[in-house]
């Protein structure tokens with residue numbers, strides 16, 4: 146797949162995406178934590194430590210995707226996605242994290258999954274590292290030990306070699322910010338380290354960046370000519386607006402928030418080295434605290450050269466926007482953040498429905514990192530509470546966020562190539578267990594067969610894909626629309642009564658950016674949008 150040929154937006158479900166795809170992460174859905182010689186991961190250990198995960202849930206069985214390939218493919222077909230993003234479990238393939246033992250049974254699982262996807266005409270997008278480090282590597286320092294750079298390169302080499310003739314889209318590391326900050330700063334994710342918040346995240350990030358670069362070089366040197374795929378890193382970031390738009394110090398704080406999230410990783414990979422803004426702030430604070438040098442490690446000139454340019458695209462995960470204000474000594478970047486009280490809530494305390502920030506940060510990426518091809522690798526919204534199949538808040542979220550992405554693409558010229566939704570089905574949402582539900586499909590965990598039951602948003606997403614965009618009111622009803630089967634409607638009627646309060650709130654809530662909330666119908670029905678969306682069936 147050449148970068149220039151495919152101007153498609155992928156819809157992926159929690160595993161990855163092709164412009165429109167879905168994404169699923171290993172630990173969160175795969176289950177089978179000890180099957181067929183799999184080694185332990187840091188999440189297996191974290192999840193088996195009491196009180197780390199809400200209601201003491203763990204990923205032992207999760208959604209049992211290890212044994213339910215056919216069911217998952219059916220769900221993907223229902224959604225009509227043309228790509229599926231999923232991640233590989235490092236310890237399933239290399240139980241102790243090294244090449245000492247390659248677990249063929251683990252690799253075979255991914256071959257079966259990839260073969261089934263390709264047979265269904267769904268292209269795989271594969272993440273090498275979505276947080277489940279082999280525990281054996283954590284035991285020798287994990288991401289704080291720079292020998293991990295070579296271990297990761299070896300692992301990438303094994304996976305590229307085994308699956309590279311079938312998989313053409315690779316993501317090295319998913320959300321390095323979360324690995325560094327949440328895993329090694331706050332400690333609320335595995336490996337749960339929180340006692341060196343001023344230093345450990347920077348060391349971890351430094352090694353993550355180097356490891357990514359080495360994996361990219363392995364592909365570039367050994368596999369690109371033969372397999373012709375693309376490789377990149379997926380970086381997550383909120384957008385930040387100044388809390389008071391008339392105050393320069395709030396505007397400066399907002400820039401710091403963004404530079405300390407997206408820029409921490411994107412600046413080295415795209416521009417070479419950390420940004421001067423980040424280097425200066427951390428050095429000043431380190432010296433002021435009496436340290437002999439900055440807490441931010443330095444890349445040597447050779448490392449800068451090795452890291453710069455290790456991207457075939459910009460992989461981007463995005464969910465929400467924050468309001469930033471200046472704060473002198475609280476956290477790393479000297480900025481506090483709050484949410485606007487009028488923003489719609491979700492099932493996650495950190496996630497407010499703020500579609501306009503999506504277009505802004507996509508434009509920021511275009512300006513800041515040299516107009517790269519962008520694949521949105523995650524975007525989605527959660528709920529909590531009793532099961533509710535009538536997820537109108539999710540329909541609202543996707544309509545508005547996808548619309549902002551389309552505006553960025555069509556009106557601002559941002560080079561968006563793909564879009565993946567998070568996520569295919571309700572899964573283990575990290576430390577919150579199964580409480581926060583991001584899925585298009587509800588998984589009934591009281592039923593031993595773990596059935597995947599579509600929520601209402603499934604038909605909305607499938608319609609966006611099948612219609613290749615949004616249908617203008619004058620064109621509806623249209624034959625491209627996908628309707629829910631009757632059996633599901635019965636379920637929805639039952640669930641409607643449970644959900645009535647939430648639905649009403651969703652519908653009457655005023656948007657604080659009314660001019661941003663209209664759908665760009667007419668633009669959507671042009672043929673160039675069809676190429677952008679890359680939906681399974683193209684509408685003329």
Ligand SMILES: *[C@@H]1O[C@H](CO)[C@@H](O)[C@H](O)[C@H]1NC(C)=O
Pocket residue numbers: 285286290291292293
């Ligand atoms: C770093 O990892 C290597 C093995 O890759 C190990 O020999 C060494 O002791 C580790 N260093 C620390 C400080 O744990």
Ligand SMILES: *[C@@H]1O[C@H](CO)[C@@H](O)[C@H](O)[C@H]1NC(C)=O
Pocket residue numbers: 532589590591592593
């Ligand atoms: C979930 O499964 C249990 C056990 O089979 C069943 O009693 C219950 O009705 C199911 N719930 C839904 C919403 O399907």
